[in-house]
Amino acid sequence: MSGSVTVVGLGPGDPSLLTESARHALDRATDLIGYFPYVARVPEREGLVRHASDNRVEVDRARHALALAASGRHVAVVSGGDPGVFAMAAAVFEAVEQGEPGWRNLAITVEPGITAMLAAAARLGAPLGGDFCAMSLSDNLKPWPVVTARLEAVLRADFVVSLYNPISKARPWQLGAALDLASSIRAPETPVMFARAISRPDEAIRVTTLSEAEASQADMATIVILGSSGTRLIPREGKAPFVYTLRSVPGAA
Amino acid sequence: MSGSVTVVGLGPGDPSLLTESARHALDRATDLIGYFPYVARVPEREGLVRHASDNRVEVDRARHALALAASGRHVAVVSGGDPGVFAMAAAVFEAVEQGEPGWRNLAITVEPGITAMLAAAARLGAPLGGDFCAMSLSDNLKPWPVVTARLEAVLRADFVVSLYNPISKARPWQLGAALDLASSIRAPETPVMFARAISRPDEAIRVTTLSEAEASQADMATIVILGSSGTRLIPREGKAPFVYTLRSVPGAA
Incomplete structure (x- = not known):
């Protein structure tokens, strides 16, 4: 069974500024990866494994997400704002390009968000x-x-x-x-x-x-x-x- | 009783890409104003008056919205994407600046959206x-x-x-x-x-x-x-x- 990575934009902070699509992506995730204040914004849920980090090296977090997905997990990588604007999405694709060839065939999607x-x-x-x-x-x-x-x-x-x-x-x-x-x-x-x-x-x-x-x-x-x-x-x-x-x-x- | 204008970003098209806050703004509106393909995206609802227009002059639509709000209506001005990015929000504020002094004291808010x-x-x-x-x-x-x-x-x-x-x-x-x-x-x-x-x-x-x-x-x-x-x-x-x-x-x- 193959896993997935969804890079999710949490918007500026208020939960009502998430898109419905981003919320669904969080609901489907088995694992949550991100800088700890962003992970903390996502409500607890049984079965959701949280990998909060204070690591400032975004590419390390991205590799962790991709490795988990390759092992069959459904990983949500969370960013504030929009993940494609000075946030995690570019780091994830950088890790894909530099990483194991199999990572390119993972289901990787980006859920846009309201950027700052x-x-x-x-x-x-x-x-x-x-x-x-x-x-x-x-x-x-x-x-x-x-x-x-x-x-x-x-x-x-x-x-x-x-x-x-x-x-x-x-x-x-x-x-x-x-x-x-x-x-x-x-x-x-x-x-x-x-x-x-x-x-x-x-x-x-x-x-x-x-x-x-x-x-x-x-x-x-x-x-x-x-x-x-x-x-x-x-x-x-x-x-x-x-x-x-x-x-x-x-x-x- | 004073009305309001909310300039709402409908996002790129799929309803799941609206924010919850934008959806609530649409639910509260008594009147909907916008270019007709955007108005058509909002589901019918009893009591919601639709003012769809093929008028390309955004400032005319903005004045219409402000006049309705001044008469006590709660108007949602709808835009595709984000209303602040090449869309209706700037036209609304242009109309406020050039229009009746009382319009400045209306409750005017902008609900951001996922721009194209x-x-x-x-x-x-x-x-x-x-x-x-x-x-x-x-x-x-x-x-x-x-x-x-x-x-x-x-x-x-x-x-x-x-x-x-x-x-x-x-x-x-x-x-x-x-x-x-x-x-x-x-x-x-x-x-x-x-x-x-x-x-x-x-x-x-x-x-x-x-x-x-x-x-x-x-x-x-x-x-x-x-x-x-x-x-x-x-x-x-x-x-x-x-x-x-x-x-x-x-x-x-």
């Missing part, structure tokens, strides 16, 4: 209403000059930019450098949004401007969205402003 | 595993030189690029021009993915290369994903290859 950028955008209004990019600000897996070259390119081309992994204890200065770069290219009043732990009990949102934004306003659970020239605020009485980006760029036919 | 790019990526493997961009190839709302300048910038900076609205009867040549531009910058063997109607009965996926890709392989229901230098194929016996993008860029510390 979309959850944050929905809370704010529609800041991704125009063209946008998603970048990881981590230089663990790519050289810092590549990060800055990419960021400069999309800032100059007037994309809205979502920065994943903006800051951590081991990477304390990168977000400040990114904000400095943005300030050298975009207007000081450009809206900047810090969206932390969306849909979780400790959710926090801050709408500020490029001239006021500070790296200390972010932590590991934050996504930072840099507005474009078309990003606008709609002030409201007694409430946070709506933030949206114009769909149109001046000069269209 | 994430649904396509999940089917293919993990092609968005690195930094990526989402662009609309339509020049209805922005000048074509802006489209090409943005596309050139992200192609040169080695982002994976998802092209929304790649082609239509009124815009027959733009995708060909975009593929030509990509061919002038990226290697001919770069993977290119055409993902059509993901999760719907007429789903179709084609994995090809930049040198083989042709605009005629896309239609209005297709999203086109241009791989980066880190996008790889994993061939499989008797099945479509997995496609994924390396998380790492050579040269990291």
Whole structure:
């Protein structure tokens, strides 16, 4: 009997933001693999074996999942957000490519989820209403000059930019450098949004401007969205402003 | 009694790819507004008034929704995919900003959904595993030189690029021009993915290369994903290859 691997997106946190398809995939699993806070989100169930890990090496977890599947287990690899966006899916396929030839014939599927950028955008209004990019600000897996070259390119081309992994204890200065770069290219009043732990009990949102934004306003659970020239605020009485980006760029036919 | 507007993401098509939260928003609505194929996805229910429209002017639909909400109705504005990504949410906030002052105090929320790019990526493997961009190839709302300048910038900076609205009867040549531009910058063997109607009965996926890709392989229901230098194929016996993008860029510390 052959097993399977399903890489499941748990969304931003609130269980109501899972898709029904992702929930069914969790219901069918015999084994659960993932970073422990994600595994902890899945309710206990008789017969479900949990392999929570604080291992930061995603490819090790992916190999473990594939080996279990090859032995006939039905493994759900869980990620926050969408598993294909700075999460476990790419690590699983990397492990497939580098691993045992038989792993390629396993049933491997991906269940999409609401990634942090979309959850944050929905809370704010529609800041991704125009063209946008998603970048990881981590230089663990790519050289810092590549990060800055990419960021400069999309800032100059007037994309809205979502920065994943903006800051951590081991990477304390990168977000400040990114904000400095943005300030050298975009207007000081450009809206900047810090969206932390969306849909979780400790959710926090801050709408500020490029001239006021500070790296200390972010932590590991934050996504930072840099507005474009078309990003606008709609002030409201007694409430946070709506933030949206114009769909149109001046000069269209 | 004051009403509300909820802009709801219906996901790529299969009802199991809705979030539970989006489904609850549909259950609470008194009125449904949207482009008719999206309204048609929502099951009939006693007391639910349907305002399906073939009107392509999104802001008109948004104003209609806001006026109904101001009269006390609970309106769900439905979009395919995620409403914040080339869909109805930005049009709703544009209408709020330009419309009656009272509209700003309405309860307006956005329910995120699985956007086409994430649904396509999940089917293919993990092609968005690195930094990526989402662009609309339509020049209805922005000048074509802006489209090409943005596309050139992200192609040169080695982002994976998802092209929304790649082609239509009124815009027959733009995708060909975009593929030509990509061919002038990226290697001919770069993977290119055409993902059509993901999760719907007429789903179709084609994995090809930049040198083989042709605009005629896309239609209005297709999203086109241009791989980066880190996008790889994993061939499989008797099945479509997995496609994924390396998380790492050579040269990291």
